[in-house]
Amino acid sequence: MKLLTILLILLLAVPCYAQPDIRTDQVGHSIQSGAKNATTTAVALSSSAATIVEITILADEHNSDVVYVGNDAVTENNGYKLITGATVTIRTDSLGDVYILKGSYGDGAQIMYIATNE
Numbered sequence: 001m002k003l004l005t006i007l008l009i010l011l012l013a014v015p016c017y018a019q020p021d022i023r024t025d026q027v028g029h030s031i032q033s034g035a036k037n038a039t040t041t042a043v044a045l046s047s048s049a050a051t052i053v054e055i056t057i058l059a060d061e062h063n064s065d066v067v068y069v070g071n072d073a074v075t076e077n078n079g080y081k082l083i084t085g086a087t088v089t090i091r092t093d094s095l096g097d098v099y100i101l102k103g104s105y106g107d108g109a110q111i112m113y114i115a116t117n118e
Contacts, residue, residue, distance in 0.1 A: 031116055032095075035060075038067045038102035038109040042074045045113060046095035055098060055115040056089045057082065066103040067111055074099045082111070 032052075036045055045055070059067045059082035068079025069088055079101055080088055092098055095115060102109040 033114045038100045042099040042101045044096045045098045058087045058112045060110040063109045065109040067109045068101040
């Protein structure tokens, strides 16, 4: 009985920590995530007006083509080239300011993103 009492006291003395809330980071920004298929025409990541602080874009591991990241005028010549599995992190005001474009020689290209906002 003494052993059980001691174990119970020890268990109650150990602080319990709540699981972190995956919807917010340490400074209270909310986190958004999503996916987007790239086409041979530049397409915005989102038409959302939400204020974004930072976005990380990942080129899907199953892509058969590269993805170019840039503004609304992104091309294969001026875009930031993401090969399969590559990432880029951008500080921006809006997902709508970031465009993606698929290269012209492969079958498919998709990106996943995670963004924090204020």
